Amino acid sequence: MKILVPVKRVVDYNIKPRVKADGSGVETAGVKMSMNPFDEIAVEEAVRLREKGAASEVVVVSIGVQQAQDTLRTAMAMGADRAILVLTDESPEPLAVAKVLKTLVEKEGPSLVVLGKQAIDDDMNATGQMLAGLLGWGQGTFASKVDVVDGRVNVSREIDGGTEQVSLALPAIITADLRLNEPRYASLPNIMKAKKKPLETIPAADLGVDMAPRLSIVSVAEPAERKAGIKLGSAAELVEKLRNEAKVI
Amino acid sequence: MTALVLLDHEGGQIRKAALSAVTAAARLGDVHVLVTGDAALAQAASRIAGVSKVLHAADARYAHELAEPLAALIVSLAGGYDHIVAAAGATGKNVLPRAAALLDVQPIPDVVSIVDAQTFVRPIYAGNALATVRSSDAKKVLTVRSASFDAAPAEGGSAPVEAVAVVDSPDLSRFEAVQLSDSARPDLESARVVVSGGRGMGSEEKFHALDPLADVLGAAVGASRAAVDSGFVPNELQVGQTGKIVAPELYMAFGISGAIQHLAGMKDSRVIVAVNKDPDAPIFQVADYGIVGDLFDVVPQLVEELKK
Ligand SMILES: Cc1cc2nc3c(=O)[nH]c(=O)nc-3n(C[C@H](O)[C@H](O)[C@H](O)COP(=O)(O)OP(=O)(O)OC[C@H]3O[C@@H](n4cnc5c(N)ncnc54)[C@H](O)[C@@H]3O)c2cc1C
Ligand SMILES: Cc1cc2nc3c(=O)[nH]c(=O)nc-3n(C[C@H](O)[C@H](O)[C@H](O)COP(=O)(O)OP(=O)(O)OC[C@H]3O[C@@H](n4cnc5c(N)ncnc54)[C@H](O)[C@@H]3O)c2cc1C
Numbered sequence: 030m031k032i033l034v035p036v037k038r039v040v041d042y043n044i045k046p047r048v049k050a051d052g053s054g055v056e057t058a059g060v061k062m063s064m065n066p067f068d069e070i071a072v073e074e075a076v077r078l079r080e081k082g083a084a085s086e087v088v089v090v091s092i093g094v095q096q097a098q099d100t101l102r103t104a105m106a107m108g109a110d111r112a113i114l115v116l117t118d119e120s121p122e123p124l125a126v127a128k129v130l131k132t133l134v135e136k137e138g139p140s141l142v143v144l145g146k147q148a149i150d151d152d153m154n155a156t157g158q159m160l161a162g163l164l165g166w167g168q169g170t171f172a173s174k175v176d177v178v179d180g181r182v183n184v185s186r187e188i189d190g191g192t193e194q195v196s197l198a199l200p201a202i203i204t205a206d207l208r209l210n211e212p213r214y215a216s217l218p219n220i221m222k223a224k225k226k227p228l229e230t231i232p233a234a235d236l237g238v239d240m241a242p243r244l245s246i247v248s249v250a251e252p253a254e255r256k257a258g259i260k261l262g263s264a265a266e267l268v269e270k271l272r273n274e275a276k277v278i
Numbered sequence: 279m280t281a282l283v284l285l286d287h288e289g290g291q292i293r294k295a296a297l298s299a300v301t302a303a304a305r306l307g308d309v310h311v312l313v314t315g316d317a318a319l320a321q322a323a324s325r326i327a328g329v330s331k332v333l334h335a336a337d338a339r340y341a342h343e344l345a346e347p348l349a350a351l352i353v354s355l356a357g358g359y360d361h362i363v364a365a366a367g368a369t370g371k372n373v374l375p376r377a378a379a380l381l382d383v384q385p386i387p388d389v390v391s392i393v394d395a396q397t398f399v400r401p402i403y404a405g406n407a408l409a410t411v412r413s414s415d416a417k418k419v420l421t422v423r424s425a426s427f428d429a430a431p432a433e434g435g436s437a438p439v440e441a442v443a444v445v446d447s448p449d450l451s452r453f454e455a456v457q458l459s460d461s462a463r464p465d466l467e468s469a470r471v472v473v474s475g476g477r478g479m480g481s482e483e484k485f486h487a488l489d490p491l492a493d494v495l496g497a498a499v500g501a502s503r504a505a506v507d508s509g510f511v512p513n514e515l516q517v518g519q520t521g522k523i524v525a526p527e528l529y530m531a532f533g534i535s536g537a538i539q540h541l542a543g544m545k546d547s548r549v550i551v552a553v554n555k556d557p558d559a560p561i562f563q564v565a566d567y568g569i570v571g572d573l574f575d576v577v578p579q580l581v582e583e584l585k586k
Contacts, residue, residue, distance in 0.1 A: 040403070042539070045406065045538060046403040046404075046406045046407060048406075048407045055402070055403055055406075055407050122384045123375070123384065123385075124378070124379065124382070124383070124384040127379055146520075147520070149403070149404065149519065150402065150403055151402050151403075152387070152388065152401065152402055152403070152404065152519065153375075153385075153387050154371050154375070154387055155371075155375035155378075155385055155387060156375075158345065158371075158372060158373075158374075158375035158376040158379070159375050159376065159378065159379035159385075160379070161345070161346075161376055161379075162349060162375070162376035162377070162378075162379035162380045163379050163380075165448070165450075166450065167346055167450035167451040168345050168346065168372070168376065168451070169451075170345070170371070170372050171368060171371075171372070173513070183454070186368075187368070187513050187514070188288075188368040188369075188456070188514075189288060189293065189295075189367045189368045189369075189467075189514065189522075190288045190289065190458040190459060190514055191456065191457045191458040191459050191512065191514055192456070192457050192512075192513070192514075193342075193453070193454075193455070193456040193457075194453075194454040194455045194456070195344070195451050195452060195453055195454060196451065196452045196454055197450060197451045197452075198449070198450055198451070201450075201451075206520075207503065207507075207520055208506075208507065208513060242384070243383070243384035243413055243414050243415045244384055244386065244411040244412065244413055244414075245411065245412050245414065246409060246410070246411055247393075247397060247410040247411065247412055248409075248410045249402070249407050249408070249409045249410075250407065250408050250410075251406075251407065251408075252401070252405060252406070252407070252408050252545075255545055255550075255563075255564040257562060257563045257564070257565065258550075258565055258566035258567055258568065259566075259567060259568070260557075260562070260567075260568045260569065260570060261567055261568065261569055262569075263569075263579070264569070264576055264579035264580045264582070264583050265579070265583050267551065267567055267569060267580065267583075268580065268583040268584055268586075270567055271528070271549070271551070271567070275528075275548075275549045275566065275567075277471070277527045277528040277548065277549050278471070278495065278528065278584070
């Protein structure tokens, strides 16, 4: 069984994003970029399934600029077997990403696609669900536990009021939530090995997919800044302020 | 124009967040709602103020709001609607993007403000930026943040209930079980006061130090990711970029440092209080009132003062 894991290159989660002065977007030039943290979890889960013998090969794919190669190498250093870069200068929306992934799924024939539940730049939380819809596959989103048994995959999902278990027929889509696992750090020897693993580049135009954006950005703005308030010396003072100044209790 | 709202439910109740989705949809036109589950849920839906028609999908295959059959059902109903809306919770985020893909539409998640019928504001980068986006799709599929729209009154309406036909869809997934935390406390997303604890709470046992405070304030209890990951509390209490988004009248953070991912979930609260023993903790930069000190001293003192 083959597993496909889409990984996205995003602004590192430790960086505080800055809105561009002209309001056209968020500054990404010269900013540290890393693999989307949820995708590290997705890669880890796929590699563990292979290590357990439930899968035979883990293929990672990224849709993006040339530098997304670094993200793919990181995924291979974590244990993925090979990589595909779908090269584009645009930043495609989830609908376009899902359409591209669908063509790759048809070509590669994986039984499982494991994605991150959301990318921390656009916070869309959509691509996995959309890919599942386009393929007509079952979906186990926001997964905190995954078991492959007897041609099915059982998934624990984090929902609003607790946890839910669903069982999906294979092939299926999984999207990884934070507590699915703790991703490993790539060791130096594995980083060296990853440099020799195969990485195929496909120009997005070659796939014949309509990637035209449906959303146009009118503006991107900083949210209203909160100002630091005052420090108080005691619980009594705080309760007095909450009662008489803020009037919230 | 008419909007269709997917009303999600949990534990036999329509979720409060779904009532906020009704309010948002009412800005876009006439409001029809789709609800699954038993007749009592359809009746509850018909009483929501501002709803003009209830579509009830009573078939058992929809009862657990599984994305695969429910998205197919929404697609079959979509013809008559300009907007398809749900609360930005676990159900809306699971089902609507799938339906959108089948309709060849790019969804617009986490809407916090409606500019006009095709233009919406949504936070990106953990709320560090607000993007105003315009959709060129013929139909708009959106999820809305309940913290940004008041809940529609649960009583006052008397909409007719119409049964909807089952749509054949392959058996892709099966509901197995659900574990809901049975808390007597108010719902985190709609509570007026939220009392949250972080890694500084120390342990599962010591986290209960917040209980008496939540009791006197009638507050919901929340947590940081670190507190959840350390096993102090279950995951559904997590507040932040990847947890619940809350905007209560009063948010009190105990032993929480104030990482941007946590702030993303609570910085729109009206009044923020932080108690932390580190005077340089970033949480103080967003707090209206702060106390530098040990939370295990401050919390019991607060309870004492509040009881006075
Ligand atoms: C309002 C708006 C503002 C934007 N602003 C910017 C901007 O300032 N700068 C900028 O660079 N781009 C911008 N974009 C484009 C953006 O970067 C995204 O590529 C696009 O919106 C995808 O959303 P997402 O990554 O949040 O998807 P999600 O659905 O949250 O992603 C979920 C998962 O899908 C997979 N996935 C998603 N995208 C890819 C990919 N390209 N390759 C491989 N796997 C993937 C990953 O597994 C990921 O964890 C903007 C888009 C919109 C709609
Ligand atoms: C992709 C991604 C998504 C994330 N999503 C979220 C999210 O949704 N929500 C979230 O919360 N985090 C999220 N995080 C994690 C986030 O980055 C922080 O790690 C987390 O919020 C830290 O939690 P904390 O403040 O409880 O812990 P810490 O940062 O360890 O802070 C503990 C604080 O407690 C104080 N303290 C300790 N003991 C006491 C005491 N006795 N009295 C008073 N103060 C005390 C300390 O001074 C310290 O400031 C995410 C991270 C990533 C990478």
